[in-house]
Amino acid sequence: MEEFERACLCGIEFGVLGVFSTPTNVRLTSYNMNLVLRWDPPEGAESSLVYTAEYKTSVTSYSVGCVNIFSLECDFTYPDTSMRSSIIEYGKYTGRVRAQLGSESSAWVESNQITLDKDTIIGSPNVSLMSNGATIEVTIKDPVFTISTLRDVYMFATYIITYWKDGQKEKAKHISKIQQNHVVLDDMDPWTKYCFQVQIKTDRNPNHNKPSEIVCESTTNDEEVPWVGAMVTFVVMATAVALVVVAVVYRKMISHFLCPKDALPQHFKEYLLAPPTSSMYLAMLNSHPPDEIYHSLEQSWAHHRT
Template identity: 65%
Template sequence: MSAALCSFILTTTLYGSTVLSAILSRPTNVHLTSNNMNLVLRWSPPEGASKSLVYTAEYNTTVIPYTVGCVNISTCECDFTSLRTSLQPSIVEYGKYTGRVQAHEGLKSSPWVESNHMTLDKDTIIGSPNVSLLSNGATIEVSIKDPVFAVSTLRNVYISATYNISYWKDSQKDQVKYISNIQQNRVVLSDLNPRTKYCVQVQINTESNSRPSHPSRVTCENTTSEEAPWMAAVLTAVIMAAAVALVCVLAVFRKSICQLFCPKDVLPQHFKEYLLESPDSTIYLAMQNSHPPEEIYHQISVIADNRTMEEGCPLGKREDPQWGD
Protein backbone atom coordinates (compact mmCIF):
# COMPACT_ATOMS: atom_id res chain seq x y z
CA MET A 1 0.00 0.00 0.00
CA SER A 2 2.70 2.40 0.93
CA ALA A 3 4.65 1.50 -2.24
CA ALA A 4 1.60 2.18 -4.44
CA LEU A 5 0.97 5.48 -2.69
CA CYS A 6 4.55 6.57 -3.19
CA SER A 7 4.38 5.64 -6.86
CA PHE A 8 1.18 7.73 -7.30
CA ILE A 9 2.69 10.74 -5.59
CA LEU A 10 5.85 10.52 -7.67
CA THR A 11 3.87 10.24 -10.95
CA THR A 12 1.64 13.19 -10.02
CA THR A 13 4.67 15.32 -9.15
CA LEU A 14 6.46 14.53 -12.38
CA TYR A 15 3.31 15.26 -14.47
CA GLY A 16 2.71 18.53 -12.68
CA SER A 17 6.27 19.70 -13.16
CA THR A 18 6.03 18.82 -16.87
CA VAL A 19 2.79 20.88 -17.27
CA LEU A 20 4.24 23.85 -15.38
CA SER A 21 7.38 23.78 -17.49
CA ALA A 22 5.22 24.04 -20.63
CA ILE A 23 3.54 27.30 -19.48
CA LEU A 24 5.31 30.65 -20.10
CA SER A 25 5.11 33.66 -17.89
CA ARG A 26 2.36 36.11 -18.75
CA PRO A 27 2.91 39.46 -20.50
CA THR A 28 2.47 42.44 -18.19
CA ASN A 29 1.07 45.98 -18.41
CA VAL A 30 -1.51 44.97 -21.01
CA HIS A 31 -3.60 48.03 -21.90
CA LEU A 32 -5.82 49.15 -24.77
CA THR A 33 -5.14 52.67 -26.05
CA SER A 34 -6.64 55.00 -28.64
CA ASN A 35 -5.31 58.15 -30.30
CA ASN A 36 -7.43 59.89 -32.93
CA MET A 37 -9.89 56.97 -32.99
CA ASN A 38 -7.40 54.15 -33.59
CA LEU A 39 -7.38 51.00 -31.42
CA VAL A 40 -3.98 49.69 -30.28
CA LEU A 41 -3.15 46.99 -27.72
CA ARG A 42 0.20 47.39 -25.93
CA TRP A 43 2.00 45.24 -23.35
CA SER A 44 5.35 44.50 -21.75
CA PRO A 45 7.20 41.16 -22.24
CA PRO A 46 7.42 38.65 -19.36
CA GLU A 47 10.37 39.04 -17.06
CA GLY A 48 13.43 37.24 -18.44
CA ALA A 49 11.76 36.61 -21.84
CA SER A 50 14.01 35.36 -24.65
CA LYS A 51 14.40 37.08 -28.00
CA SER A 52 12.50 34.28 -29.76
CA LEU A 53 9.27 35.09 -27.90
CA VAL A 54 6.27 35.95 -30.13
CA TYR A 55 2.74 37.08 -29.36
CA THR A 56 -0.84 36.73 -30.49
CA ALA A 57 -3.28 39.59 -29.85
CA GLU A 58 -7.08 39.61 -30.14
CA TYR A 59 -9.97 42.00 -29.47
CA ASN A 60 -13.69 41.69 -28.88
CA THR A 61 -16.79 43.84 -28.40
CA THR A 62 -19.91 43.43 -26.31
CA VAL A 63 -21.64 41.68 -29.24
CA ILE A 64 -18.74 39.99 -31.08
CA PRO A 65 -16.42 37.36 -29.51
CA TYR A 66 -12.67 37.61 -29.66
CA THR A 67 -11.29 38.21 -33.13
CA VAL A 68 -7.64 37.58 -34.05
CA GLY A 69 -5.75 40.77 -34.74
CA CYS A 70 -2.03 39.95 -34.81
CA VAL A 71 -0.38 36.51 -34.92
CA ASN A 72 3.22 35.58 -34.09
CA ILE A 73 4.49 39.14 -33.89
CA SER A 74 7.69 40.04 -32.05
CA THR A 75 6.75 43.63 -31.21
CA CYS A 76 4.79 44.44 -28.08
CA GLU A 77 1.85 46.20 -29.72
CA CYS A 78 -0.91 45.46 -32.20
CA ASP A 79 -2.89 48.12 -34.10
CA PHE A 80 -6.31 46.59 -34.74
CA THR A 81 -7.50 49.49 -36.92
CA SER A 82 -4.71 48.90 -39.47
CA LEU A 83 -5.62 45.21 -39.84
CA ARG A 84 -9.23 45.56 -40.93
CA THR A 85 -10.22 43.15 -43.71
CA SER A 86 -13.45 41.88 -45.20
CA LEU A 87 -13.24 38.86 -42.86
CA GLN A 88 -12.89 40.97 -39.73
CA PRO A 89 -15.51 43.17 -38.11
CA SER A 90 -14.88 46.89 -38.62
CA ILE A 91 -13.72 49.08 -35.78
CA VAL A 92 -16.58 51.53 -35.24
CA GLU A 93 -16.42 54.91 -33.56
CA TYR A 94 -18.96 54.11 -30.83
CA GLY A 95 -17.85 50.51 -30.11
CA LYS A 96 -16.81 49.12 -26.71
CA TYR A 97 -13.67 47.02 -26.91
CA THR A 98 -11.41 44.73 -24.87
CA GLY A 99 -8.08 43.27 -25.93
CA ARG A 100 -6.00 40.32 -24.83
CA VAL A 101 -2.53 38.92 -25.58
CA GLN A 102 -0.73 35.58 -25.28
CA ALA A 103 3.00 34.83 -25.46
CA HIS A 104 4.50 31.87 -27.40
CA GLU A 105 7.88 30.20 -27.52
CA GLY A 106 8.10 26.96 -29.45
CA LEU A 107 5.34 24.67 -28.11
CA LYS A 108 4.96 26.68 -24.93
CA SER A 109 2.32 29.39 -24.46
CA SER A 110 1.40 31.73 -21.67
CA PRO A 111 -2.12 32.26 -20.36
CA TRP A 112 -4.21 34.98 -22.02
CA VAL A 113 -3.99 38.37 -20.37
CA GLU A 114 -6.93 40.75 -20.86
CA SER A 115 -6.70 44.52 -21.09
CA ASN A 116 -8.93 47.30 -19.85
CA HIS A 117 -12.30 48.05 -21.46
CA MET A 118 -12.57 51.04 -23.80
CA THR A 119 -15.42 52.96 -25.44
CA LEU A 120 -13.78 54.45 -28.48
CA ASP A 121 -15.49 57.85 -28.80
CA LYS A 122 -15.38 58.54 -25.05
CA ASP A 123 -11.85 57.33 -24.30
CA THR A 124 -9.83 58.18 -27.40
CA ILE A 125 -7.23 60.92 -27.09
CA ILE A 126 -7.86 63.69 -29.61
CA GLY A 127 -4.71 65.07 -31.21
CA SER A 128 -3.71 68.66 -31.86
CA PRO A 129 -5.50 70.73 -34.50
CA ASN A 130 -3.43 72.39 -37.19
CA VAL A 131 -3.55 76.22 -37.04
CA SER A 132 -2.51 78.76 -39.70
CA LEU A 133 -2.68 82.57 -39.49
CA LEU A 134 -3.25 85.22 -42.17
CA SER A 135 -2.61 88.88 -41.40
CA ASN A 136 -5.02 91.39 -42.93
CA GLY A 137 -4.25 94.91 -41.82
CA ALA A 138 -4.85 95.20 -38.08
CA THR A 139 -6.67 91.84 -37.98
CA ILE A 140 -5.57 88.18 -38.09
CA GLU A 141 -7.62 85.35 -39.59
CA VAL A 142 -7.24 82.03 -37.77
CA SER A 143 -7.77 78.89 -39.88
CA ILE A 144 -8.20 75.59 -38.01
CA LYS A 145 -7.81 72.11 -39.50
CA ASP A 146 -9.03 69.11 -37.49
CA PRO A 147 -6.71 66.17 -36.76
CA VAL A 148 -7.05 63.15 -39.03
CA PHE A 149 -8.96 60.22 -37.48
CA ALA A 150 -8.24 56.55 -38.17
CA VAL A 151 -11.99 55.89 -38.06
CA SER A 152 -14.43 58.46 -39.53
CA THR A 153 -13.78 62.20 -39.02
CA LEU A 154 -13.91 64.50 -36.02
CA ARG A 155 -17.11 66.26 -37.16
CA ASN A 156 -18.86 62.95 -37.83
CA VAL A 157 -17.97 61.56 -34.42
CA TYR A 158 -18.36 64.77 -32.41
CA ILE A 159 -21.06 66.82 -34.11
CA SER A 160 -21.04 69.51 -31.42
CA ALA A 161 -17.24 69.87 -31.20
CA THR A 162 -16.07 73.42 -30.49
CA TYR A 163 -12.77 75.30 -30.47
CA ASN A 164 -11.20 77.29 -27.68
CA ILE A 165 -8.86 79.97 -29.03
CA SER A 166 -6.29 81.75 -26.88
CA TYR A 167 -4.16 84.60 -28.21
CA TRP A 168 -1.73 87.12 -26.79
CA LYS A 169 0.92 89.63 -27.75
CA ASP A 170 4.28 88.04 -28.25
CA SER A 171 6.23 87.91 -24.96
CA GLN A 172 3.05 88.91 -23.04
CA LYS A 173 1.37 85.55 -22.44
CA ASP A 174 0.29 86.70 -18.96
CA GLN A 175 -2.22 88.95 -20.77
CA VAL A 176 -3.80 86.14 -22.79
CA LYS A 177 -7.31 86.52 -24.23
CA TYR A 178 -9.81 83.71 -24.90
CA ILE A 179 -12.57 82.93 -27.38
CA SER A 180 -14.59 79.84 -26.38
CA ASN A 181 -17.17 77.52 -27.94
CA ILE A 182 -16.42 78.43 -31.55
CA GLN A 183 -17.76 75.98 -34.13
CA GLN A 184 -16.45 77.71 -37.26
CA ASN A 185 -13.00 76.70 -38.42
CA ARG A 186 -12.22 80.28 -39.52
CA VAL A 187 -12.19 83.10 -36.97
CA VAL A 188 -11.06 86.74 -37.38
CA LEU A 189 -9.30 88.38 -34.44
CA SER A 190 -10.14 92.07 -34.78
CA ASP A 191 -9.28 93.66 -31.41
CA LEU A 192 -5.57 93.84 -32.27
CA ASN A 193 -2.99 96.59 -32.48
CA PRO A 194 -1.37 97.40 -35.82
CA ARG A 195 2.23 96.39 -36.44
CA THR A 196 2.22 93.99 -33.49
CA LYS A 197 3.16 90.30 -33.25
CA TYR A 198 0.45 88.01 -31.85
CA CYS A 199 0.57 84.31 -30.95
CA VAL A 200 -2.38 81.89 -31.15
CA GLN A 201 -3.13 78.43 -29.71
CA VAL A 202 -6.26 76.29 -30.22
CA GLN A 203 -7.84 73.34 -28.37
CA ILE A 204 -10.84 71.16 -29.27
CA ASN A 205 -13.65 70.39 -26.80
CA THR A 206 -16.35 67.74 -27.17
CA GLU A 207 -19.35 66.80 -25.08
CA SER A 208 -19.00 63.01 -25.16
CA ASN A 209 -15.23 63.02 -24.54
CA SER A 210 -14.45 64.59 -21.19
CA ARG A 211 -10.85 65.40 -22.12
CA PRO A 212 -10.02 68.27 -24.47
CA SER A 213 -7.66 67.67 -27.34
CA HIS A 214 -3.95 68.27 -27.20
CA PRO A 215 -3.34 71.99 -27.73
CA SER A 216 -2.06 73.09 -31.10
CA ARG A 217 1.46 74.37 -31.44
CA VAL A 218 1.86 78.09 -30.77
CA THR A 219 1.66 80.01 -34.06
CA CYS A 220 2.59 83.72 -34.35
CA GLU A 221 1.97 86.40 -36.96
CA ASN A 222 2.50 90.17 -37.30
CA THR A 223 -0.34 92.58 -37.97
CA THR A 224 0.27 95.31 -40.54
CA SER A 225 -0.81 98.95 -40.72
CA GLU A 226 -4.42 100.01 -40.27
CA GLU A 227 -4.67 100.81 -43.94
CA ALA A 228 -6.54 98.03 -45.55
CA PRO A 229 -4.28 96.12 -47.95
CA TRP A 230 -7.24 95.50 -50.23
CA MET A 231 -7.01 99.14 -51.37
CA ALA A 232 -3.80 98.37 -53.21
CA ALA A 233 -5.43 95.30 -54.70
CA VAL A 234 -8.43 97.37 -55.85
CA LEU A 235 -6.14 100.00 -57.40
CA THR A 236 -4.19 97.31 -59.20
CA ALA A 237 -7.42 95.77 -60.44
CA VAL A 238 -8.64 99.14 -61.76
CA ILE A 239 -5.37 99.74 -63.61
CA MET A 240 -5.48 96.26 -65.09
CA ALA A 241 -9.11 96.75 -66.15
CA ALA A 242 -8.25 100.06 -67.83
CA ALA A 243 -5.33 98.44 -69.64
CA VAL A 244 -7.52 95.58 -70.84
CA ALA A 245 -10.21 98.05 -72.00
CA LEU A 246 -7.60 100.06 -73.92
CA VAL A 247 -6.30 96.93 -75.60
CA CYS A 248 -9.85 95.94 -76.56
CA VAL A 249 -10.54 99.40 -78.03
CA LEU A 250 -7.32 99.27 -80.03
CA ALA A 251 -8.20 95.81 -81.28
CA VAL A 252 -11.75 96.79 -82.33
CA PHE A 253 -10.91 100.14 -83.92
CA ARG A 254 -7.43 99.35 -85.18
CA LYS A 255 -8.39 99.91 -88.84
CA SER A 256 -9.87 103.33 -88.16
CA ILE A 257 -6.84 104.34 -86.07
CA CYS A 258 -4.43 103.16 -88.76
CA GLN A 259 -6.32 105.13 -91.43
CA LEU A 260 -6.25 108.21 -89.21
CA PHE A 261 -2.49 108.21 -88.69
CA CYS A 262 -1.49 106.46 -91.91
CA PRO A 263 -4.12 107.35 -94.55
CA LYS A 264 -4.15 105.19 -97.67
CA ASP A 265 -6.14 107.63 -99.89
CA VAL A 266 -4.09 109.38 -102.66
CA LEU A 267 -4.71 112.48 -104.73
CA PRO A 268 -6.55 111.99 -108.01
CA GLN A 269 -4.24 111.49 -110.96
CA HIS A 270 -5.50 114.52 -112.88
CA PHE A 271 -4.95 116.71 -109.81
CA LYS A 272 -1.39 115.43 -109.42
CA GLU A 273 -0.71 116.12 -113.14
CA TYR A 274 -2.08 119.63 -112.77
CA LEU A 275 0.18 120.38 -109.82
CA LEU A 276 3.24 118.94 -111.54
CA GLU A 277 2.57 120.57 -114.91
CA SER A 278 4.79 123.59 -115.75
CA PRO A 279 2.82 126.83 -115.87
CA ASP A 280 2.45 128.47 -119.35
CA SER A 281 1.57 131.95 -118.18
CA THR A 282 3.36 134.69 -120.11
CA ILE A 283 3.94 136.63 -116.94
CA TYR A 284 5.55 133.62 -115.31
CA LEU A 285 7.67 132.99 -118.36
CA ALA A 286 8.72 136.62 -118.47
CA MET A 287 9.67 136.53 -114.83
CA GLN A 288 11.53 133.28 -115.36
CA ASN A 289 13.52 134.67 -118.34
CA SER A 290 14.14 138.16 -116.93
CA HIS A 291 17.54 139.30 -115.71
CA PRO A 292 18.26 141.60 -112.83
CA PRO A 293 18.67 145.26 -113.98
CA GLU A 294 22.17 146.57 -114.43
CA GLU A 295 23.24 149.14 -111.91
CA ILE A 296 25.04 152.28 -113.11
CA TYR A 297 27.85 153.68 -111.03
CA HIS A 298 29.35 157.27 -111.43
CA GLN A 299 32.83 158.30 -110.47
CA ILE A 300 33.17 161.12 -108.02
CA SER A 301 36.23 162.84 -106.62
CA VAL A 302 36.46 163.87 -103.04
CA ILE A 303 39.30 166.18 -102.00
CA ALA A 304 40.10 166.22 -98.31
CA ASP A 305 43.31 167.19 -96.59
CA ASN A 306 44.94 167.68 -100.00
CA ARG A 307 44.22 164.00 -100.81
CA THR A 308 41.91 162.80 -103.55
CA MET A 309 39.68 159.79 -102.90
CA GLU A 310 37.58 158.17 -105.59
CA GLU A 311 34.59 156.18 -104.70
CA GLY A 312 31.88 154.58 -106.69
CA CYS A 313 28.51 156.25 -106.30
CA PRO A 314 25.29 155.03 -107.79
CA LEU A 315 23.83 158.56 -107.90
CA GLY A 316 24.41 159.10 -111.61
CA LYS A 317 27.17 160.50 -113.79
CA ARG A 318 27.87 163.88 -112.33
CA GLU A 319 31.18 165.55 -111.76
CA ASP A 320 31.28 168.02 -108.94
CA PRO A 321 33.57 170.98 -108.61
CA GLN A 322 36.43 170.86 -106.31
CA TRP A 323 35.67 171.30 -102.65
CA GLY A 324 37.44 173.79 -100.48
CA ASP A 325 38.15 173.72 -96.76
Protein backbone atom coordinates in the same frame (compact mmCIF):
# COMPACT_ATOMS: atom_id res chain seq x y z
CA MET B 1 26.86 15.09 -9.00
CA GLU B 2 23.26 14.75 -7.87
CA GLU B 3 23.32 18.29 -6.44
CA PHE B 4 24.67 19.61 -9.76
CA GLU B 5 21.93 17.84 -11.74
CA ARG B 6 19.30 19.10 -9.30
CA ALA B 7 20.63 22.65 -9.68
CA CYS B 8 20.55 22.37 -13.46
CA LEU B 9 16.99 21.06 -13.42
CA CYS B 10 15.92 23.87 -11.12
CA GLY B 11 17.63 26.38 -13.39
CA ILE B 12 15.88 25.00 -16.46
CA GLU B 13 12.55 25.04 -14.67
CA PHE B 14 13.09 28.63 -13.55
CA GLY B 15 14.12 29.64 -17.06
CA VAL B 16 11.03 28.09 -18.62
CA LEU B 17 8.76 29.71 -16.09
CA GLY B 18 10.54 33.03 -16.60
CA VAL B 19 10.26 32.88 -20.38
CA PHE B 20 6.58 31.99 -20.30
CA SER B 21 5.51 34.43 -17.67
CA THR B 22 2.80 36.74 -18.92
CA PRO B 23 3.25 40.14 -20.61
CA THR B 24 2.94 43.11 -18.28
CA ASN B 25 1.41 46.59 -18.36
CA VAL B 26 -1.23 45.57 -20.89
CA ARG B 27 -3.35 48.57 -21.91
CA LEU B 28 -5.85 49.33 -24.66
CA THR B 29 -5.50 52.81 -26.17
CA SER B 30 -7.07 54.92 -28.90
CA TYR B 31 -5.76 57.96 -30.78
CA ASN B 32 -7.92 59.65 -33.41
CA MET B 33 -10.30 56.67 -33.26
CA ASN B 34 -7.82 53.85 -33.82
CA LEU B 35 -7.69 50.90 -31.41
CA VAL B 36 -4.24 49.72 -30.32
CA LEU B 37 -3.27 47.18 -27.65
CA ARG B 38 0.15 47.76 -26.07
CA TRP B 39 2.15 45.77 -23.52
CA ASP B 40 5.59 45.23 -22.03
CA PRO B 41 7.51 41.95 -22.42
CA PRO B 42 7.82 39.46 -19.57
CA GLU B 43 10.85 40.04 -17.40
CA GLY B 44 13.87 38.25 -18.84
CA ALA B 45 12.05 37.38 -22.06
CA GLU B 46 14.05 36.02 -24.99
CA SER B 47 14.33 37.98 -28.23
CA SER B 48 12.61 35.18 -30.17
CA LEU B 49 9.42 35.55 -28.13
CA VAL B 50 6.31 36.28 -30.20
CA TYR B 51 2.85 37.50 -29.23
CA THR B 52 -0.76 36.95 -30.22
CA ALA B 53 -3.35 39.65 -29.49
CA GLU B 54 -7.14 39.61 -29.66
CA TYR B 55 -10.02 41.99 -28.98
CA LYS B 56 -13.72 41.80 -28.21
CA THR B 57 -16.70 44.08 -27.79
CA SER B 58 -19.11 44.15 -24.88
CA VAL B 59 -21.47 41.85 -26.81
CA THR B 60 -19.13 39.60 -28.82
CA SER B 61 -16.41 37.06 -28.13
CA TYR B 62 -12.72 37.58 -28.88
CA SER B 63 -11.54 38.10 -32.46
CA VAL B 64 -7.98 37.64 -33.69
CA GLY B 65 -6.06 40.86 -34.20
CA CYS B 66 -2.37 39.94 -34.56
CA VAL B 67 -0.69 36.52 -34.64
CA ASN B 68 2.96 35.65 -33.90
CA ILE B 69 4.26 39.23 -33.96
CA PHE B 70 7.53 40.44 -32.45
CA SER B 71 6.37 44.00 -31.76
CA LEU B 72 4.86 45.07 -28.45
CA GLU B 73 1.64 46.48 -29.89
CA CYS B 74 -1.21 45.43 -32.14
CA ASP B 75 -3.41 47.84 -34.09
CA PHE B 76 -6.86 46.29 -34.18
CA THR B 77 -8.00 48.91 -36.66
CA TYR B 78 -5.89 47.10 -39.27
CA PRO B 79 -5.88 43.47 -38.06
CA ASP B 80 -3.22 41.06 -39.27
CA THR B 81 -5.82 38.69 -40.71
CA SER B 82 -7.82 38.27 -43.90
CA MET B 83 -10.94 39.40 -42.03
CA ARG B 84 -12.00 43.02 -42.32
CA SER B 85 -11.82 45.11 -39.16
CA SER B 86 -15.18 45.50 -37.42
CA ILE B 87 -14.22 48.45 -35.22
CA ILE B 88 -17.04 51.00 -34.95
CA GLU B 89 -17.09 54.51 -33.53
CA TYR B 90 -19.27 53.90 -30.48
CA GLY B 91 -18.20 50.39 -29.45
CA LYS B 92 -16.83 49.20 -26.10
CA TYR B 93 -13.66 47.14 -26.49
CA THR B 94 -11.32 44.96 -24.45
CA GLY B 95 -8.05 43.40 -25.58
CA ARG B 96 -5.86 40.53 -24.46
CA VAL B 97 -2.39 39.21 -25.30
CA ARG B 98 -0.21 36.17 -24.63
CA ALA B 99 3.44 35.32 -25.20
CA GLN B 100 4.58 32.33 -27.26
CA LEU B 101 7.82 30.44 -27.81
CA GLY B 102 7.57 27.50 -30.14
CA SER B 103 4.62 25.38 -29.10
CA GLU B 104 4.50 26.84 -25.59
CA SER B 105 2.29 29.79 -24.65
CA SER B 106 1.72 31.94 -21.59
CA ALA B 107 -1.66 32.68 -20.09
CA TRP B 108 -3.79 35.43 -21.60
CA VAL B 109 -3.58 38.87 -20.01
CA GLU B 110 -6.66 41.05 -20.41
CA SER B 111 -6.57 44.83 -20.78
CA ASN B 112 -8.79 47.64 -19.62
CA GLN B 113 -12.08 48.35 -21.41
CA ILE B 114 -12.53 51.56 -23.40
CA THR B 115 -15.47 53.18 -25.17
CA LEU B 116 -14.08 54.50 -28.42
CA ASP B 117 -15.90 57.83 -28.77
CA LYS B 118 -15.44 58.67 -25.07
CA ASP B 119 -11.85 57.53 -24.55
CA THR B 120 -10.07 58.18 -27.84
CA ILE B 121 -7.49 60.94 -27.69
CA ILE B 122 -8.38 63.64 -30.22
CA GLY B 123 -5.22 64.87 -31.88
CA SER B 124 -4.11 68.43 -32.43
CA PRO B 125 -5.88 70.54 -35.05
CA ASN B 126 -3.78 72.25 -37.70
CA VAL B 127 -3.79 76.05 -37.37
CA SER B 128 -2.66 78.62 -39.94
CA LEU B 129 -2.64 82.42 -39.61
CA MET B 130 -2.78 85.29 -42.09
CA SER B 131 -2.30 88.94 -41.16
CA ASN B 132 -4.22 91.69 -42.94
CA GLY B 133 -3.44 95.08 -41.47
CA ALA B 134 -4.44 95.05 -37.81
CA THR B 135 -6.54 91.87 -38.18
CA ILE B 136 -5.52 88.21 -38.09
CA GLU B 137 -7.41 85.43 -39.86
CA VAL B 138 -7.32 82.04 -38.14
CA THR B 139 -7.93 78.90 -40.21
CA ILE B 140 -8.42 75.57 -38.42
CA LYS B 141 -8.21 72.09 -39.96
CA ASP B 142 -9.52 69.08 -38.02
CA PRO B 143 -7.30 66.05 -37.37
CA VAL B 144 -7.80 63.05 -39.65
CA PHE B 145 -9.57 60.10 -38.00
CA THR B 146 -8.78 56.47 -38.76
CA ILE B 147 -12.47 55.63 -38.47
CA SER B 148 -15.06 58.14 -39.71
CA THR B 149 -14.43 61.90 -39.32
CA LEU B 150 -14.40 64.28 -36.39
CA ARG B 151 -17.64 66.00 -37.44
CA ASP B 152 -19.45 62.72 -38.04
CA VAL B 153 -18.60 61.40 -34.57
CA TYR B 154 -18.80 64.70 -32.65
CA MET B 155 -21.43 66.73 -34.46
CA PHE B 156 -21.38 69.59 -31.95
CA ALA B 157 -17.61 69.84 -31.49
CA THR B 158 -16.32 73.38 -30.98
CA TYR B 159 -12.95 75.14 -30.86
CA ILE B 160 -11.30 77.03 -28.03
CA ILE B 161 -8.97 79.71 -29.41
CA THR B 162 -6.32 81.02 -27.05
CA TYR B 163 -4.11 83.93 -28.10
CA TRP B 164 -1.67 86.32 -26.49
CA LYS B 165 0.95 88.90 -27.31
CA ASP B 166 4.34 87.30 -27.82
CA GLY B 167 6.06 86.95 -24.45
CA GLN B 168 2.85 87.61 -22.47
CA LYS B 169 1.19 84.19 -22.30
CA GLU B 170 0.08 84.87 -18.74
CA LYS B 171 -2.29 87.51 -20.19
CA ALA B 172 -3.80 85.16 -22.76
CA LYS B 173 -7.37 85.65 -23.98
CA HIS B 174 -9.78 82.81 -24.73
CA ILE B 175 -12.58 82.49 -27.26
CA SER B 176 -14.75 79.41 -26.74
CA LYS B 177 -17.67 77.68 -28.47
CA ILE B 178 -16.37 78.48 -31.94
CA GLN B 179 -17.93 76.20 -34.57
CA GLN B 180 -16.51 77.82 -37.71
CA ASN B 181 -13.08 76.76 -38.91
CA HIS B 182 -12.33 80.27 -40.19
CA VAL B 183 -12.27 83.15 -37.69
CA VAL B 184 -11.24 86.79 -38.16
CA LEU B 185 -9.99 88.72 -35.11
CA ASP B 186 -10.02 92.48 -35.59
CA ASP B 187 -9.32 93.72 -32.05
CA MET B 188 -5.55 93.46 -32.46
CA ASP B 189 -2.93 96.11 -31.80
CA PRO B 190 -0.97 97.22 -34.88
CA TRP B 191 2.65 96.20 -35.31
CA THR B 192 2.33 93.47 -32.68
CA LYS B 193 3.23 89.78 -32.75
CA TYR B 194 0.47 87.46 -31.53
CA CYS B 195 0.64 83.73 -30.77
CA PHE B 196 -2.28 81.31 -31.07
CA GLN B 197 -3.22 77.85 -29.83
CA VAL B 198 -6.44 75.97 -30.61
CA GLN B 199 -8.04 73.00 -28.86
CA ILE B 200 -11.08 70.94 -29.84
CA LYS B 201 -13.88 70.62 -27.28
CA THR B 202 -16.51 67.86 -27.29
CA ASP B 203 -19.23 66.97 -24.80
CA ARG B 204 -18.65 63.20 -24.87
CA ASN B 205 -14.86 63.40 -24.72
CA PRO B 206 -14.00 66.42 -22.57
CA ASN B 207 -10.58 65.48 -21.21
CA HIS B 208 -8.79 63.73 -24.06
CA ASN B 209 -8.06 66.51 -26.53
CA LYS B 210 -4.59 67.71 -27.47
CA PRO B 211 -4.02 71.42 -28.17
CA SER B 212 -2.46 72.55 -31.42
CA GLU B 213 1.09 73.71 -31.82
CA ILE B 214 1.67 77.37 -31.01
CA VAL B 215 1.81 79.52 -34.14
CA CYS B 216 2.55 83.25 -34.28
CA GLU B 217 1.90 86.12 -36.70
CA SER B 218 2.53 89.89 -36.66
CA THR B 219 -0.01 92.59 -37.45
CA THR B 220 0.66 95.74 -39.47
CA ASN B 221 -1.13 99.10 -39.56
CA ASP B 222 -4.36 99.71 -41.48
CA GLU B 223 -3.34 103.33 -42.11
CA GLU B 224 -0.27 102.18 -43.97
CA VAL B 225 -2.17 100.02 -46.43
CA PRO B 226 -3.30 102.84 -48.85
CA TRP B 227 0.28 104.02 -49.16
CA VAL B 228 1.24 100.63 -50.51
CA GLY B 229 -1.25 100.96 -53.35
CA ALA B 230 -0.15 104.53 -54.06
CA MET B 231 3.48 103.45 -54.18
CA VAL B 232 2.72 100.64 -56.62
CA THR B 233 0.75 103.04 -58.85
CA PHE B 234 3.60 105.55 -58.82
CA VAL B 235 6.16 102.91 -59.80
CA VAL B 236 4.01 101.66 -62.69
CA MET B 237 3.40 105.17 -64.02
CA ALA B 238 7.07 106.14 -63.72
CA THR B 239 8.09 103.03 -65.63
CA ALA B 240 5.58 103.79 -68.41
CA VAL B 241 6.81 107.40 -68.75
CA ALA B 242 10.42 106.24 -68.89
CA LEU B 243 9.62 103.80 -71.69
CA VAL B 244 7.88 106.54 -73.71
CA VAL B 245 10.86 108.90 -73.30
CA VAL B 246 13.29 106.22 -74.41
CA ALA B 247 11.13 105.45 -77.46
CA VAL B 248 11.03 109.13 -78.50
CA VAL B 249 14.73 109.85 -77.95
CA TYR B 250 16.00 106.73 -79.66
CA ARG B 251 13.27 106.38 -82.27
CA LYS B 252 15.72 106.63 -85.21
CA MET B 253 17.99 103.94 -83.82
CA ILE B 254 15.02 101.73 -83.08
CA SER B 255 13.62 102.31 -86.58
CA HIS B 256 16.96 101.48 -88.22
CA PHE B 257 17.24 98.36 -86.11
CA LEU B 258 13.75 97.11 -86.92
CA CYS B 259 13.73 98.26 -90.59
CA PRO B 260 17.29 98.21 -91.98
CA LYS B 261 17.87 100.18 -95.24
CA ASP B 262 20.77 98.17 -96.62
CA ALA B 263 20.36 97.83 -100.44
CA LEU B 264 20.70 94.55 -102.28
CA PRO B 265 23.70 94.10 -104.60
CA GLN B 266 23.07 95.08 -108.24
CA HIS B 267 23.52 91.58 -109.67
CA PHE B 268 20.86 90.26 -107.21
CA LYS B 269 18.41 92.90 -108.47
CA GLU B 270 19.12 92.03 -112.14
CA TYR B 271 18.67 88.33 -111.46
CA LEU B 272 15.36 88.83 -109.66
CA LEU B 273 13.97 91.24 -112.32
CA ALA B 274 15.10 89.27 -115.39
CA PRO B 275 12.34 87.35 -117.29
CA PRO B 276 12.44 83.59 -116.92
CA THR B 277 14.43 81.71 -119.58
CA SER B 278 13.67 78.14 -118.63
CA SER B 279 12.86 75.89 -121.63
CA MET B 280 10.06 74.20 -119.73
CA TYR B 281 8.51 77.55 -118.89
CA LEU B 282 8.73 78.68 -122.56
CA ALA B 283 7.19 75.42 -123.78
CA MET B 284 4.29 75.82 -121.38
CA LEU B 285 3.89 79.45 -122.44
CA ASN B 286 3.72 78.63 -126.22
CA SER B 287 1.57 75.52 -125.94
CA HIS B 288 -2.05 75.45 -127.20
CA PRO B 289 -4.93 73.85 -125.35
CA PRO B 290 -5.86 70.39 -126.75
CA ASP B 291 -8.94 69.96 -128.89
CA GLU B 292 -11.88 68.58 -127.01
CA ILE B 293 -13.63 65.53 -128.50
CA TYR B 294 -17.32 65.18 -127.84
CA HIS B 295 -20.44 63.51 -129.33
CA SER B 296 -23.87 64.90 -129.39
CA LEU B 297 -26.55 63.27 -127.28
CA GLU B 298 -28.77 62.47 -130.31
CA GLN B 299 -25.99 60.62 -132.13
CA SER B 300 -25.20 58.58 -129.06
CA TRP B 301 -28.86 57.61 -128.59
CA ALA B 302 -29.31 56.63 -132.25
CA HIS B 303 -26.20 54.53 -132.18
CA HIS B 304 -27.43 52.80 -129.05
CA ARG B 305 -30.82 51.89 -130.65
CA THR B 306 -29.22 50.42 -133.77
